[in-house]
Amino acid sequence: MRDVGHRHLGDLAIHVLAPLRKRVLPGIDLLGGQPAVVHGHRHDLLLDRLVDDALGEEEGRKVRVRTARDAWMPVLDASVQGTGADSVAQRLEVFRQLFEITGHGQILIEGDAQGGTARGDYLHRGLSHNQEYGERIRHSHPVDAVAAGFAAAALTIATRASTPMTGRELTCIVDHAEGCTFTLEPDPSAEGPRHHRLDLSPRTGGPARDEVESGIRGLITDRRNDERGLAKHWGSWLTRQPVAYGAALRQVVVAGAREKDPRLVDVAISLLRDAGRIDMLHLFIRILTSPEWASMFGPIWPQPSVVAASCSAIARSLGHGGLTVESCTRSRLVVLADPDPEASWRTHLPEGAADAGSAFLVGMAMAIAQVAWLDWKDGGPEEVPRRLLESPRVRVDTLLDQALGDPTTRVVVER
Amino acid sequence: MDWLEEHARRGGELRAVVIARLPECMAWHSWTEEGWDPVDVAAYFGDLARANRTAMKEVAGSTEPVSLFIEAPDQVIVVRDLRDDMVGVYVFDGSTPLGVVRLQTRRLERKVRAHLPEPSDAFEDITDEIEVPEPLRARPLELSPEALETRVPARGERVRAILDFMHTVAPDPHLVGRRLALRAGIAPDLLVDRPDTLTADHLSRLESAACEMLGIDTLGI
Numbered sequence: 018m019r020d021v022g023h024r025h026l027g028d029l030a031i032h033v034l035a036p037l038r039k040r041v042l043p044g045i046d047l048l049g050g051q052p053a054v055v056h057g058h059r060h061d062l063l064l065d066r067l068v069d070d071a072l073g074e075e076e077g078r079k080v081r082v083r084t085a086r087d088a089w090m091p092v093l094d095a096s097v098q099g100t101g102a103d104s105v106a107q108r109l110e111v112f113r114q115l116f117e118i119t120g121h122g123q124i125l126i127e128g129d130a131q132g133g134t135a136r137g138d139y140l141h142r143g144l145s146h147n148q149e150y151g152e153r154i155r156h157s158h159p160v161d162a163v164a165a166g167f168a169a170a171a172l173t174i175a176t177r178a179s180t181p182m183t184g185r186e187l188t189c190i191v192d193h194a195e196g197c198t199f200t201l202e203p204d205p206s207a208e209g210p211r212h213h214r215l216d217l218s219p220r221t222g223g224p225a226r227d228e229v230e231s232g233i234r235g236l237i238t239d240r241r242n243d244e245r246g247l248a249k250h251w252g253s254w255l256t257r258q259p260v261a262y263g264a265a266l267r268q269v270v271v272a273g274a275r276e277k278d279p280r281l282v283d284v285a286i287s288l289l290r291d292a293g294r295i296d297m298l299h300l301f302i303r304i305l306t307s308p309e310w311a312s313m314f315g316p317i318w319p320q321p322s323v324v325a326a327s328c329s330a331i332a333r334s335l336g337h338g339g340l341t342v343e344s345c346t347r348s349r350l351v352v353l354a355d356p357d358p359e360a361s362w363r364t365h366l367p368e369g370a371a372d373a374g375s376a377f378l379v380g381m382a383m384a385i386a387q388v389a390w391l392d393w394k395d396g397g398p399e400e401v402p403r404r405l406l407e408s409p410r411v412r413v414d415t416l417l418d419q420a421l422g423d424p425t426t427r428v429v430v431e432r
Numbered sequence: 433m434d435w436l437e438e439h440a441r442r443g444g445e446l447r448a449v450v451i452a453r454l455p456e457c458m459a460w461h462s463w464t465e466e467g468w469d470p471v472d473v474a475a476y477f478g479d480l481a482r483a484n485r486t487a488m489k490e491v492a493g494s495t496e497p498v499s500l501f502i503e504a505p506d507q508v509i510v511v512r513d514l515r516d517d518m519v520g521v522y523v524f525d526g527s528t529p530l531g532v533v534r535l536q537t538r539r540l541e542r543k544v545r546a547h548l549p550e551p552s553d554a555f556e557d558i559t560d561e562i563e564v565p566e567p568l569r570a571r572p573l574e575l576s577p578e579a580l581e582t583r584v585p586a587r588g589e590r591v592r593a594i595l596d597f598m599h600t601v602a603p604d605p606h607l608v609g610r611r612l613a614l615r616a617g618i619a620p621d622l623l624v625d626r627p628d629t630l631t632a633d634h635l636s637r638l639e640s641a642a643c644e645m646l647g648i649d650t651l652g653i
Binding site: 063066067069070071074149150152153154155156157274277278280281284285287288291403406407408 | 458459460461462470471549550601602603604606607610611613614615617618619620621641644645646647648
């Protein structure tokens, strides 16, 4: 084991994560005091692409770096408190571990309060981008804005820099470079870490703790990331990340669409929903047909209400809020989210700014409906049927929204 | 390990396998050893397959699937039609006996065929539970009298060609129309319902958006 000061690396992983990651309620995970969720790479890649679609490549990249930095800064700040790391080297080591443990890959950050550099190997975005798009996109701009933002936040917090850093990716594996390299420098326009004090207590009672959620959550927690710091499970490269990253970017996409043409707002929201829907479709189907699921709960019972309830438990285990299925028939699904972590975050936005609404939650509800309405009599498909990837012709209403002061967020999907 | 890599590595004689889409000659899936660029292999040998099809049709009146054998000092390259929109390129070490080349190619082709995606215009009819809307493609022209005054049919044709091309080659074809609209800043009702009314600026933005999404300089269509 490598000595990093007062603690050995083998212990450090436990010390890094244990004080940071907490499950306070069913469906809510905290990472450094901030709500955090697990997403698959299809969501992450598409959301990043949508930001670039809305803002253009250059501006999109800057916004993604800035958003990642701002989302991670309070988490890293809390991790310093939680681990007692008291030198720059120790703090950077804690952050490096945190990056790996959360499935983002390997990153080595160096520098001081005036700036620095970072090198990334096996970064989540680059690798998954090459896997999904590599042979269809000939030349790509660097895609690891999350790593750039994380590295900027890390050097800021580690050095206690008075001016927060920003990061820029110089080389990236998506453009055939051997590794990903970053430069980090002060960003005078940036603010310090913002700790959102979110009210995440359920207002209507929330879901009960159940064995399905606990079982799936255990599976995710027990599964080790590979030696590259990546977590490929059930056909998805999973990352644990602050809710603030995705929630903020969804608002950015809608605002960018509006600025181009107000008629594009609906297009942007439908794409944001699809980012959540397609990602969750893959996860729901792969988990429900996995050997692990069969060994814990037996084959899935082919009833829409049972399948929908199982999907909502999977969503809770990934930290997507206190999801419950109020009702599910063959033509109508009603999903409740209490608490709804993204809605809680949106309450911090200026009035009228939360246009993207609960786009991810709606997309997830659509995925639950699609999976519940599949024919599961023969055990269901092991992969997502191609036809399900197209946007389903369904009517979706968000009747209640916790961000607007309602007691719960309520999504109805009908066909 | 990827399914293609797993099967390609079994024999030990293969250096590259590239499955290319036609007519655009872009790699759909590949496994290559160092030194073989799947983009180049797909582009050059895809073109060769297209030329070969045309030649066979014109000269021999045949539209049957064919194979090409290319024997070079260091490589043996086999190009085989998989179906109308797919071709397989198999690169072997030059010392591999031709019988082994044929055997390996046939074995690998069986695996490849099992993994091919549905043809782009077909649906896998796994469920009848959910109706799927038409993807965001250009619809046949239905113009208002005002729009008729400003319509530019050639421009509309170009828009339709770009949308069709992008549906064929871009990642996530089910999203590509909406993403193009968002990136180019063109309202979907204009892009889809009234492509003939788009301005030259619209068309330029659409072309740029398509190029950016594919990471290329020009569309080449």
